[in-house]
Amino acid sequence: MKVIAIIPAYNEEKTITEVLKKASGFVSKVIVVDDGSLDRTARIARANGALVVSHSINRGLGAAIGTGFEAAKRFGADVVITLDADGQHDPSEIPSFLKAIESGADVVIGSRMIGNLPPSQGGIKGGCLDWCYDGGCLHVTGMPFHRRIAQLLGNLVTLILFGVWVTDSQSGFRAFTSYALSKIEIKTNRMEVSSELIAEARRNRLKLVEVPIKAIYTDYSLAKGQSFIVGLKTLIKLILRRITQ
């Protein structure tokens, strides 16, 4: 089974090496979609053996995932895994996604809200230090309260607009079969892609399951997180997509 990881990255030179090192042991190939980074993200990714597809200008998460999907199709992927470049996902959890696929799922969403991972493994109250870069380490914590509220709102919006309830609609750790890839059409460009992928799974009657993942929140990933305004823009775009689809 040809498993390809797609990592959308925008200015992630600090964490991309570590993510690539950890991911490469679990997949056949890693494709980094460099979304118009202004730093050395693409060069570092290439040096670490990843295939790099570079957007000449920043187009957003949805556009980067769409490009990653196209590249994976050209590479003849059987399964595609998407994960974030900021280190908030643990690639050692990829086998549980593959297990769900082997059990018949078309789309698998990694949820930070199901399962009971102990804090030592980065559960909700977790606090381990296992993501390092450039000789330094990142402080790891569980999901902060305001993030949980934002996540709940994201889940509700996905339910109201698209009629699908998932416990972690905004999760970036996902898996898709080649069949799912051939059916899903990504129209959005930015953060709204997370809800769109779930909506597309429903529209195409794909089997969607959730698997538990660790909630790794580093100071780094929190600093790169989304603001309230971005959340509001995402909501407007999702409503627009719902109306015009």
Add this chain to the structure above:
Amino acid sequence: MTLIQILIIAFAIFALTRAVRQFKKGSFSIAWLIFWILFWACAAVVAFLPQTTDVVARLVGVGRGADMIVYLSLIALFYLVFRIYVKIEQVEGEITRLVRGRALDDAQDEFTKK
């Protein structure tokens, strides 16, 4: 006639001439030309004889003609904003397709090597 009436009528005439010129240049169809002629003609009539709007306002159940124009303008503006928003999204999608195509073409050599 008040100054505001003169200004609105003058602007309507100016807009009409612009619309005719754009039509002659082939910028839009005859249907749009008719729409703009009717629109600015109505604007000029309403500016010249404001009481005409009261008749229409009473018909649709709004107290004053001026209020009705404000309501209609708001609806038209909201619709226009929506249309522009949809158009921008379409343009964004087209830009993404261009950027994606170029990125994948550029990466093709790397693909074949690996």
